[in-house]
Amino acid sequence: MTPIRAVSPRGVVTFGRAVAIPVGRASVVVVIVTVALIVVAAVATLSLGRLGIPLADLPGAVFGGAEGKEAFVLERLRGPRLAVAVGTGAALGLSGALFQTVTRNPLGSPDVIGLSAGAGAGAAVVALFLPGVLPVPVGALVGAVGAMALLYVSTGTGFRNPGRLIVAGIGVTAVSTAFTQYVVYAVERDRATALTAYLNGSLAARSWEHAATIWAVLLVVAPLVVLVAGRLVIGEMGDEVAAALGAEPARTRAVSVVLSVVLSAGAVSVAGPVAFIALTAPQIARRLTGGPGPHLVSAALVGALLLVLADLAAQQSPVPGNLPVGIYTLAVGGLYLGYLLTREWRKGSL
Amino acid sequence: MVTGTGTPPREAGAKRPGPTRRPSFPLIGLIGLVAVVVLGLAVFASVAFGSRPTSISEVLAVLNGTADPGVATVVESRYPRTALGVFAGLCLAVAGTLMQGVTRNPLADPGLLGITSGAAAGIVTATAFLGASGQWAGVWWALAGALLAGLLVHVIGAAGSGAGLVRLVLAGAVVSAVLTAYVQAVTLGKPRVFDSYRYWVVGALGGRDFDVLGAVLPPAVLGLLVAVLLSPALNTLALGDESASALGANPALTRTGGLVAAVLLSTAATAAVGPIAFVGLAVPHIVRALVGVDFRLRIVFSAVVGPALLLLADVVGRLVLRPQELMVGVVTAFVGAPALLLAVRRMKGAS
Amino acid sequence: MNTPSGASGLVAEGVTISYGAVPVVRDVSLRIPDGGFTMIIGPNGCGKSTMIKAFARGLRPAGGRVMLHGRDIWSYRGREAARRVALLPQNPIAPDGISVRGLLRRGRYPHHTLLRQWSPDDDAAIGFALERTGLNDLAEAQVGELSGGQRQRAWIAMVLAQQTDLLLLDEPTTFLDIAHQYELLELCRELRDEGKTIVAVLHDLNQACRYATHLVAMRAGRIVAEGAPAEIVTPALVEEVFDLRCEIVPDPQTGTPMVVPEDRRRAAAAT
Numbered sequence: 001m002t003p004i005r006a007v008s009p010r011g012v013v014t015f016g017r018a019v020a021i022p023v024g025r026a027s028v029v030v031v032i033v034t035v036a037l038i039v040v041a042a043v044a045t046l047s048l049g050r051l052g053i054p055l056a057d058l059p060g061a062v063f064g065g066a067e068g069k070e071a072f073v074l075e076r077l078r079g080p081r082l083a084v085a086v087g088t089g090a091a092l093g094l095s096g097a098l099f100q101t102v103t104r105n106p107l108g109s110p111d112v113i114g115l116s117a118g119a120g121a122g123a124a125v126v127a128l129f130l131p132g133v134l135p136v137p138v139g140a141l142v143g144a145v146g147a148m149a150l151l152y153v154s155t156g157t158g159f160r161n162p163g164r165l166i167v168a169g170i171g172v173t174a175v176s177t178a179f180t181q182y183v184v185y186a187v188e189r190d191r192a193t194a195l196t197a198y199l200n201g202s203l204a205a206r207s208w209e210h211a212a213t214i215w216a217v218l219l220v221v222a223p224l225v226v227l228v229a230g231r232l233v234i235g236e237m238g239d240e241v242a243a244a245l246g247a248e249p250a251r252t253r254a255v256s257v258v259l260s261v262v263l264s265a266g267a268v269s270v271a272g273p274v275a276f277i278a279l280t281a282p283q284i285a286r287r288l289t290g291g292p293g294p295h296l297v298s299a300a301l302v303g304a305l306l307l308v309l310a311d312l313a314a315q316q317s318p319v320p321g322n323l324p325v326g327i328y329t330l331a332v333g334g335l336y337l338g339y340l341l342t343r344e345w346r347k348g349s350l
Numbered sequence: 351m352v353t354g355t356g357t358p359p360r361e362a363g364a365k366r367p368g369p370t371r372r373p374s375f376p377l378i379g380l381i382g383l384v385a386v387v388v389l390g391l392a393v394f395a396s397v398a399f400g401s402r403p404t405s406i407s408e409v410l411a412v413l414n415g416t417a418d419p420g421v422a423t424v425v426e427s428r429y430p431r432t433a434l435g436v437f438a439g440l441c442l443a444v445a446g447t448l449m450q451g452v453t454r455n456p457l458a459d460p461g462l463l464g465i466t467s468g469a470a471a472g473i474v475t476a477t478a479f480l481g482a483s484g485q486w487a488g489v490w491w492a493l494a495g496a497l498l499a500g501l502l503v504h505v506i507g508a509a510g511s512g513a514g515l516v517r518l519v520l521a522g523a524v525v526s527a528v529l530t531a532y533v534q535a536v537t538l539g540k541p542r543v544f545d546s547y548r549y550w551v552v553g554a555l556g557g558r559d560f561d562v563l564g565a566v567l568p569p570a571v572l573g574l575l576v577a578v579l580l581s582p583a584l585n586t587l588a589l590g591d592e593s594a595s596a597l598g599a600n601p602a603l604t605r606t607g608g609l610v611a612a613v614l615l616s617t618a619a620t621a622a623v624g625p626i627a628f629v630g631l632a633v634p635h636i637v638r639a640l641v642g643v644d645f646r647l648r649i650v651f652s653a654v655v656g657p658a659l660l661l662l663a664d665v666v667g668r669l670v671l672r673p674q675e676l677m678v679g680v681v682t683a684f685v686g687a688p689a690l691l692l693a694v695r696r697m698k699g700a701s
Numbered sequence: 702m703n704t705p706s707g708a709s710g711l712v713a714e715g716v717t718i719s720y721g722a723v724p725v726v727r728d729v730s731l732r733i734p735d736g737g738f739t740m741i742i743g744p745n746g747c748g749k750s751t752m753i754k755a756f757a758r759g760l761r762p763a764g765g766r767v768m769l770h771g772r773d774i775w776s777y778r779g780r781e782a783a784r785r786v787a788l789l790p791q792n793p794i795a796p797d798g799i800s801v802r803g804l805l806r807r808g809r810y811p812h813h814t815l816l817r818q819w820s821p822d823d824d825a826a827i828g829f830a831l832e833r834t835g836l837n838d839l840a841e842a843q844v845g846e847l848s849g850g851q852r853q854r855a856w857i858a859m860v861l862a863q864q865t866d867l868l869l870l871d872e873p874t875t876f877l878d879i880a881h882q883y884e885l886l887e888l889c890r891e892l893r894d895e896g897k898t899i900v901a902v903l904h905d906l907n908q909a910c911r912y913a914t915h916l917v918a919m920r921a922g923r924i925v926a927e928g929a930p931a932e933i934v935t936p937a938l939v940e941e942v943f944d945l946r947c948e949i950v951p952d953p954q955t956g957t958p959m960v961v962p963e964d965r966r967r968a969a970a971a972t
Binding site: 012018019020021022104226227230233234236237238239240241243244245246247248290291292293 | 754757758759778779780781782783784786787788789790792793794795796797798799800803806807808810811813815816817818819820863869871
């Protein structure tokens with residue numbers, strides 16, 4: 001069997017005769033650099049601060065087994081939190097890339113179609129009516145799936161029409177948000193505060209079970225994404241061209257939206273609705289890589305990097321009170337969107 | 351993008367009666383009469399119904415000044431919220447009509463302009479750092495914050511000409527995101543601030559007095575004045591920028607003026623009663639179905655239909671959970687969202 | 702390329718297509734002549750673009766069938782059909798930042814599989830398409846930065862890279878100036894001479910008469926007449942299809958029918 005080799009000028013990775021996959025050089029560079037940055041951010045996450053494991057001891061603690069305080073930090077405190085951050089960020093980035101590609105809308109993201117708001121309403125139902133009976137994340141998951149079901153019914157076309165999807169998303173978001181705000185109004189202050197913190201998206205006190213949940217979702221969905229990726233690329237050229245090229249645009253879109261929703265719902269169930277990662281990660285990936293295409297792998301990696309960095313900021317921030325990570329992504333994501341906006345505005349392309 | 355694109359507006363200056371959907375004058379008069387009667391009934395219902403039951407005769411007695419003081423107190427306590435309902439409904443509906451005219455987008459909603467988050471940031475800043483106390487002392491600050499945010503969105507998003515909507519929505523999203531992050535960061539650390547924020551953000555007419563109305567009246571009056579002055583120009587804007595210019599209108603100026611007026615109006619409403627969804631979205635559609643595409647008529651009718659709708663929603667909210675109340679913001683969302691979802695099902699296949 | 706011998710290319714059998722409740726194409730039967738240059742003409746809304754879409758699996762008929770080489774076109778797998786029929790729609794979308802070569806590579810999609818997303822034939826097919834459309838020098842240019850004529854050539858090149866025997870073009874000349882219109886039609890004729898079967902929807906009746914080997918006139922979702930332009934284009938047909946009174950004269954260049962609309966004022970004065 002021929003080993004993996006790159007046919008250099010065209011950048012086609014081949015494996016024997018059966019496999020030949022073109023890979024852009026820019027994508028490879030972006031992937032390598034992003035992975036390296038994730039590693040750096042991860043090391044910083046584990047080693048910075050009062051509880052951090054000193055840099056010199058880190059390799060021993062990670063690969064050789066840790067003891068005492070280091071074991072507690074690594075195995076209970078920051079290790080699982082880091083694993084959740086990487087998995088959740090990747091899921092959100094991938095989810096956003098899928099959604100933006102099929103809706104051909106740079107603002108398209110599962111947040112926009114009401115998934116986060118639905119998750120919030122689900123969490124609120126649990127907090128109001130079933131406190132202590134169900135964990136809040138389960139409520140969020142049910143809420144997210146419920147929001148999607150509502151969207152599916154009201155768009156009537158199996159997620160095939162991007163315009164309808166976004167308009168229906170406005171409706172689902174409005175009703176979910178109103179309900180959540182009512183619950184935050186109606187319950188006593190402590191529960192309202194806890195619920196609000198959760199609804200911002202938080203990675204505090206996450207366990208290995210949370211990490212296992214999001215990574216399981218990723219491992220199940222990623223192969224399915226690979227299956228639709230080729231058709232998704234063709235779908236960028238409009239439904240008529242895609243249909244004529246045999247890429248079955250309607251079915252591809254429906255499958256992609258479902259996969260995107262599953263990824264987002266998984267992310268919401270472990271970390272709450274973290275804002276803006278799904279929206280910005282694909283945009284950043286696209287700008288870094290250049291050229292057309294959904295850049296799914298880059299988007300997932302950029303998403304992971306963004307969330308790890310945001311959580312690093314949340315953990316090490318001098319602001320008192322340990323704000324949830326979602327507030328950081330909201331602020332930074334908002335500023336980034338503003339930067340994009342003014343740049344495109346100067347170029348006169350918007 | 352959405353249902354019923356309707357017939358193109360009649361060209362300004364065209365003398366012959368074109369095939370428009372505009373109903374005849376007597377019919378418009380009749381529709382207007384009905385709308386005013388409905389508004390009157392809504393005002394009466396708002397005064398008559400509440401979590402504490404009062405009979406019609408008791409209410410009439412209060413209005414005549416012959417009731418016993420206990421009942422009079424109950425009924426009179428409903429005056430401010432009724433006035434606020436009329437005020438907020440009018441502001442939101444006219445602002446929504448302006449937005450839809452300016453952006454030519456049937457989904458344009460004042461909530462997209464960063465106004466809600468600006469008002470929230472104002473309230474939170476005032477209660478957290480400036481020592482404002484009392485549940486509604488923040489209204490001046492809400493007003494300032496919302497105006498500032500609205501103008502900021504406008505400056506980032508709508509400067510220059512052309513297809514402003516995408517940029518406007520983006521700018522709204524940017525400003526909202528940053529302000530919301532600020533609001534959340536402050537409120538999560540300060541329980542007292544959190545309380546005043548969560549009571550405001552749900553959107554309610556109750557619990558305010560006439561002072562609130564006094565604070566928000568000036569910007570609203572100014573906005574309404576601009577709206578009335580602009581309504582003929584909005585008719586030309588509906589034909590597209592090039593045609594509007596050719597007809598002697600100034601599209602850029604009209605758009606700027608319309609947006610500023612919309613910001614003033616929705617800011618006033620939001621500062622007074624908190625964010626209320628769907629009134630600004632739904633009323634313009636209802637009104638267009640009633641009176642056609644002429645913006646002069648649409649603005650006048652919005653100012654009647656909006657208050658009627660909001661007051662009725664508030665009355666419903668008072669009655670469904672008696673003796674508790676459901677805030678009017680929750681009621682409008684729960685009524686408006688299903689209506690929007692139904693409309694989505696009828697949307698044309700266009701994407 | 703991989704055409705099963707025997708059965709003829711594209712045939713519509715009693716096709717009916719509706720948007721919503723209103724049928725746009727009613728019970729149309731049409732056999733596309735193999736190796737011909739077929740043009741479909743008719744007034745706006747007559748169903749001609751709809752027919753083209755039905756031939757390329759863009760729309761599924763509510764009644765009747767579209768047969769491709771003797772089999773219902775919907776019984777093929779997507780890429781299988783796309784290796785036989787290519788479509789250039791009216792408003793194709795070029796993804797942001799794509800180069801001409803990148804666009805052509807996407808035209809190779811039907812020839813790929815999940816694991817083989819590149820094949821040695823790709824370069825030959827893309828090279829051929831660039832050559833035939835004269836885009837060799839612009840291969841690395843961004844599609845978004847091309848002129849209208851160049852962009853349309855790039856899309857034609859994408860369709861050529863697909864290496865199908867059948868090309869369907871939906872109003873390919875609409876956004877081109879008159880010189881580029883003729884350039885594109887000449888290119889189509891050359892491709893047809895090289896063995897491709899081409900079907901196009903066209904607005905200009907005189908161009909259609911000059912270049913088509915087979916003309917199909919539609920009105921209100923039905924075929925009014927079909928055949929060689931010289932045989933079917935008469936003043937009566939033009940009036941029936943377009944509600945236009947006209948004179949037919951021979952094209953001074955080719956001798957094909959040329960439609961000269963009646964001058965209404967002169968006609969009024971004559972009566």
